[in-house]
Amino acid sequence: MSIFRLLAGLALAWCLALGPAVATAQVQDNTAQTLLQQLAAANDAQKSVVLKQIAESGDERARSWLEAFAGGRLATVKSSGYVVLVTNNTGRNWQVASAVTGDSMGEMSRRELDSIRVNNALRSQVEGILSVVDLTVADHRTRRAAARHLLGRVDTVTAPLIEERLGVEENDRVRDLLANALAIHQLEQGDINAIEQLSGSLNARVRAALNNAASSDDPAVVAAAEQALASIEQKLKMNRAAETLYFGLSLGSVLVLAAIGLAITFGVMGVINMAHGELIMLGAYTTWGMQQLFPGQPGLALILSIPAGFMVAALAGIIIERSVIQHLKGRPLETLLATFGISLILQQLVRTVISPLNRTVVTPEWMSGSIMINEALSLTLNRLYVIGFALVVFAGLMLIMRRTRLGLEVRAVTQNRAMARSMGIKATKVDIMTFALGSGVAGLAGVALSQITNVGPNLGQNYIIDSFMVVVFGGVGNLWGTLVAGLTLGTINQILEPWAGAVLAKIMVLVLIILFIQKRPRGLFPQKGRAAEG
């Protein structure tokens, strides 16, 4: 297989390097069709031979065929045996195009088509062929991806090719990756000197290669590999700690987002709102709804759902406050039961009106994947955005509570309702506004959560307990407390999880909070002064 890979690579590279002037060596259309039909008829072992023939053919369409094959987009028309490209493979009818001319052939029923089977090994082979070719393209990011792909996949035939590329490669990072790829190959051949090149790398495949070397027969190689691994392990420790911290902050920011609305309704107003989770759910469903309104533009829909999610949840909050909560003022137990009932009603409403099934919320391109800090540490983008969003929401809320008239009135009413009213503040209006604000923030949390977890009728239930935990732990009535508590609980959870397991870690965190509350019943940041006593 490896020799095919080289030949294929050389042929394609040659073809691409010399450009269209020479690459007019296009195979005859029926020859091409024959090749593809051979591919369709072959078993797995024969397929790899045919793939090599396709790559070697020097045809300029070879790349598109290989990519289509790797993506499972080649199919045979059952009646004629003709091989076609499937341009859209969703649903019961597929759109197909001629593999030879690229002309659209319209829609065909799946009954008429037979997909050409591909598996991981074959896909890997195609990627290998294309990686060698990609090393010569102008865009350095493509070259880097190709070089990374070659780590641990170099063999005796591709090695000289890599060596040659190493001589002309200008980009440092690509060169480093290529050197490592080559060194892994040399190490596999028993070359002890290659270990020096590898000892600085944090890449998982490099570590795998060194681990393999450490269990080889040659004691000198074993010693050198173990030494290299020890130094890598040292560097990894730092990265792992940073990674755990990041995971903790990310989980923490989710907790903060979920709890911060509750910190207002429960913390500031004293209303035990069991339907808080369902307000989060409404925010998440709003995101889904916006994406339905703007098909094909998930990013725009997501940004628009920030105000929309806020409005929807705030409106729901107002309705809940006016219809139920205001009548139960000062009766916390009844409020708890009534809002619990509301939460069930909202859940079932979503189930009946929309669907009991989870809805797909698309993650925009700019939010998927991760930023690579180094080979061992990469930060997932969606989580990074959520951390940022949580902080922005928190800052905004602080601003409202501290710097606006509404904030002033809210604080006045919660500290001393009678006195505030006698000063001319409309307490009822303030109640509505506060509850709407808290609910709206829950909606914002829903928008963010739609990017992390499942959007379904049960979304809220998964967060309600955690939210109360965070608010109580942080100190009721204190926004800073909620922030610190959320981030702390998130981090503790992520530190415990690797060695205790997810279930046990959760239990331990809960026990920790209970013990803490025994010692400090008012949480991390208790409210001080007369207002807190009343």
Next chain:
Amino acid sequence: MSIKKHVKMGLSALALSVSFHAMAAEDPIKVGILHSLSGTMAISETALKDTMLMLIEKQNAEGGVLGRKLQPVVVDPASNWPLFAERARELLEREKVDVIFGNWTSVSRKAVLPVVEELNGLLFYPVQYEGEESSENVFYTGAAPNQQAIPAVDYLKNDLGVERWVLAGTDYVYPRTTNRILETYLKDQGVADADIMINYTPFGHSDWQSIVSDIKSFGSAGKKTAVVSTINGDANVPFYRELGNQGVSASDIPVVAFSVGEQELSGIDTAPLVGHLAAWNYFMSVDNDANYDFIDAWVEFSGDEKAVTNDPMEAHYIGFNMYIEAVKKAGTTDVDAIKDAIIGVAVPNLTGGIATMMPNHHITKPVLIGEIQDNGQFSVVWETPSTVAGDAWSDFLPGSKDLISDWRAPLRCGNFNVVTGKCGGSSDVATN
């Protein structure tokens, strides 16, 4: 009162009783459907309820069976395990249903089991499960471990050269029992303790960051590593999303899942997951006319062009057809007659083969391994040459390897110990 009047009354009474009799013969066959329509399992079970309604509708359009129509009785156990038992009792005692199709999770089946046995009902259970069970009243149309887990592990070991194993599952009876079977199986094959990592997470787990990161570092030890996932329900969506975000590709660390089907994948963008695997006995992508007909009927019935079919739906399709065949064969819906008649009944499955009901109340199934495609479907990369019969008692657990199950006369025993020769022998493999 004149004699004339008496005669009239007597005649009308006679007519009434005759018509009553005629009606009795026309009584519909009641089919209980016990699937959660709300709560956390609704995501999976609602489709199964609809599948049953579709199958019943089709059978009625063809004139029912034995000249009787079928009548569905749908109840909602709301993903609440004790409620499953209550609803089952209601179906059998109050509604007097002839047969029940239902359950998804093993805990719910365990809850229903004593009720169905006490009231002598019939239950068709359509989901792949952990085995270690055989009941006279339950027919298991989903896969036993030897029809899913063991062949999948064999494929990873032999075809992909996997030497290091992560067994990740949701924390309940099915994953724990399956993983115990797999662990014993792998160790029997010479896999060292250090090469097996086991991880459990709660239902609906959504924060997979550190677990995926752990898997990554476990996989960088030099040997080919694979994840065997028994993660259940919608927790899979954030799990796969995290895999994609952290760049775990199928060529580095393939994940083979036993509970992820087309339905679960319809919630995610599968482009980063291409090449990850699943083991089932049916895939929607299987190229077979019976399958295409089923898909067409399903799309039409659900009114959703994007509706997907999956393995448990096929299991209900098979189970339902087997029940109909058994009723025809027995000529009655009497439970005991059906129990005898159904063993040996063979009906076509949707993958081009035949499913036969075995004496241990499990059926024969082909085992398929599929790779995830970018359109949310699976493409079959490996399959067993012929169908495999389900084994109720695993051959890889110490307490269960001597047990067999055979519900035919004269043995009629679900856990016959072939060593001691006694029925009800060791079953200390209690499935907690």
